[in-house]
Amino acid sequence: MELFYYVVFGAMAAVVAVLELGGKTNKDRITTSQAFNSFKNNYILVYSLMMAGDWLQGPYVYYLYSTYGFVKGDIGQLFIAGFGSSMLFGTIVGSLADKQGRKRACITYCITYILSCVTKHSPQYKILMVGRILGGIATSLLFSAFESWLVAEHFKRGFDSQWLSLTFSKAIFVGNGLVAIIAGLFGNFLVDSLNLGPVSPFDAAACFLAIGMAIILSSWSENYGDPSESKDLLTQFKGAAVAIASDEKIALLGAIQSLFEGSMYTFVFLWTPALSPNEEDIPHGFIFATFMMASMLGSSFAARLMAKNSPRVESYMQIVFVVSSASLLLPILTTFLVPPSNVKGGGITFSGCIQLLGFCAFEACVGIFWPSIMKMRSQFIPEEARSTIMNFFRIPLNIFVCIVLYNVDAFPITVMFGMCSIFLFVASILQRRLAAIADKPKTEDWTAMKERDTEADPLNAP
Numbered sequence: 001m002e003l004f005y006y007v008v009f010g011a012m013a014a015v016v017a018v019l020e021l022g023g024k025t026n027k028d029r030i031t032t033s034q035a036f037n038s039f040k041n042n043y044i045l046v047y048s049l050m051m052a053g054d055w056l057q058g059p060y061v062y063y064l065y066s067t068y069g070f071v072k073g074d075i076g077q078l079f080i081a082g083f084g085s086s087m088l089f090g091t092i093v094g095s096l097a098d099k100q101g102r103k104r105a106c107i108t109y110c111i112t113y114i115l116s117c118v119t120k121h122s123p124q125y126k127i128l129m130v131g132r133i134l135g136g137i138a139t140s141l142l143f144s145a146f147e148s149w150l151v152a153e154h155f156k157r158g159f160d161s162q163w164l165s166l167t168f169s170k171a172i173f174v175g176n177g178l179v180a181i182i183a184g185l186f187g188n189f190l191v192d193s194l195n196l197g198p199v200s201p202f203d204a205a206a207c208f209l210a211i212g213m214a215i216i217l218s219s220w221s222e223n224y225g226d227p228s229e230s231k232d233l234l235t236q237f238k239g240a241a242v243a244i245a246s247d248e249k250i251a252l253l254g255a256i257q258s259l260f261e262g263s264m265y266t267f268v269f270l271w272t273p274a275l276s277p278n279e280e281d282i283p284h285g286f287i288f289a290t291f292m293m294a295s296m297l298g299s300s301f302a303a304r305l306m307a308k309n310s311p312r313v314e315s316y317m318q319i320v321f322v323v324s325s326a327s328l329l330l331p332i333l334t335t336f337l338v339p340p341s342n343v344k345g346g347g348i349t350f351s352g353c354i355q356l357l358g359f360c361a362f363e364a365c366v367g368i369f370w371p372s373i374m375k376m377r378s379q380f381i382p383e384e385a386r387s388t389i390m391n392f393f394r395i396p397l398n399i400f401v402c403i404v405l406y407n408v409d410a411f412p413i414t415v416m417f418g419m420c421s422i423f424l425f426v427a428s429i430l431q432r433r434l435a436a437i438a439d440k441p442k443t444e445d446w447t448a449m450k451e452r453d454t455e456a457d458p459l460n461a462p
Contacts, residue, residue: 004353005286008360012293019300020173030166030307036159040167042219043150044174046106049212050142051175053113055183056205059288060191064198068123078132080402085133087398090140094391095236097141098225102149102387103216109141110213117206120199144390151378151386152223164378168371169303176370177296181289188285225384240388249380252434254393257373259427260321262400263420264366267328269408270416271359274331275352277413278344287356294360298367305368306375313372314435320372321428324365328421330358332414376434 032040065075097105112134119131154164187201194200244250271291276282305316338351348356381389404416 002347004348005283005290008356009286009290009293012290012297012360016293016297016300019297019304030162032163032166033159035157036163039153039157039159040163040170042215043167044171046212046215046220047146047171048175048179049208049215050109050146051179052183053110053117053205053209053212054139054142055180056187056201056208057117059184059187059285060198060201064120064202065128067198068128070125074125076405076408078128080405081129082132082136082139083398083401083405085136086139087136087395087402089133090137090398091391091395092233093137094140094144095233095240095388097145097148097387098385099233099236101222101224102145102152103220103222105141105145105387106149106216106220107213109138109145110209110216112141113138114206114209117202117209120202140391140394143394144387147374147377148225148386148390149220149223152225152383153221155383156223161378165306165371165375166303168374169299169306172299172367172370172374173296173303177292177299177367180292180295184285184288184292225386225388236385236388240385240392243382243385243389244392247380249434249437249440250389252430253373253376253380254389254396256321256427256430256434257393258396258400259423259430260324260369260373261397262404263324263328263423265397265401266404266416266420267359267362269404270413270420273413274355274359274417275348278346278349280346280348280352282348282352290356290360291363294363295367298364298369299371300367301364302368302371306371312435312438313375314431314438317369317372317376318428318431318435320365320368321424321431324362324369325421325424325428327358327362327365328417328424330355331417332421335414 061079062075065078070078093108094105116131116134116138119127119134122128150167151164154167155161186204190196190200190204191198244254271287272282272284275287305311306313334351334354338354377386377390408416
């Protein structure tokens, strides 16, 4: 069955090569300026370094904790602390980016994540817990501050709004695909080839984050969200909540994002036991690289879709959610249709091969999802509270992931996949509604809402 892995990886790599190198017609290309290309390349370089710092750590967190002698329950509490921190502290720190500056928030991400890496040198549980809390805060900043800075800076420099999709798709292609594969191989080289130990990828991650921070400090300008004098965080939260409640498009976008990302993070915990139910010997690193190649394929395909005016993002994402829902149904279908194997160990089974193909389809949908949701957020979320609202979106996601982590052994794996499939199908229904009202004008803009709230509660007036 070893040949199967190479065939799947090679086939997707070939498609990606065709799409990136020779598959674009003049209709798929967008004519840009030299100034924009320099700006885009600078952002992609920084984003790639930030993602390298994140990807290097991922495969070794659980392994490092286990080498320190912690059992599954202790490790589970550390992971829950990370997501809980992202939900609680991360929401507050991430929301400060709109008031205190997005560049400053990006630098805070680098410092916080570097400190989190440093804590990995200690085998003490309390220090590792502090590291997880710092990592949770950093995650919130990674998924809000950088995108908020990019969107604001893009329009501040007067670039065409359609060019934004180029930066999004290329950043996901490089940062979430290519860098993930290279980081996985580099981490493996440090730990297995050089025998530097499981903490070495965290040291390497800190180095990449430090380089990225130096580039941010030297080449990025500052931008803000709400320009008002008031620095009251509670007022900022209240305004963001009002924006979500009063604009159906923002509320739908938040629900869609939480449903998809919740399913995606659950999938991260489920794919290994799904492919090796009887402790089959599967190449985890190579399968991870295959998933990332599928994600690159998706982001490359998304770039072609967003380069055209038709179909619109709001329309084609309905199909993407349906496909992703169907792909996660495969583990359930194979349970009923393919006779189970009771042999312990060995290579991947026929059922596992079918599931792997379905999981690759899901990862391709993930590759399309990221640049597409970024494009929709840039259209529908008000600039003044972009970071705050984006962190609000992550609250239900983090609650969901904490619940899943806490109960991951309580339900059969087929039930978990079925739940994810339902969530993704609901996301497609909500996306259909969003497509129907996408051109509907906003009932109130951000300034009007703030003025109305100030009149209602004069004590909060700046």
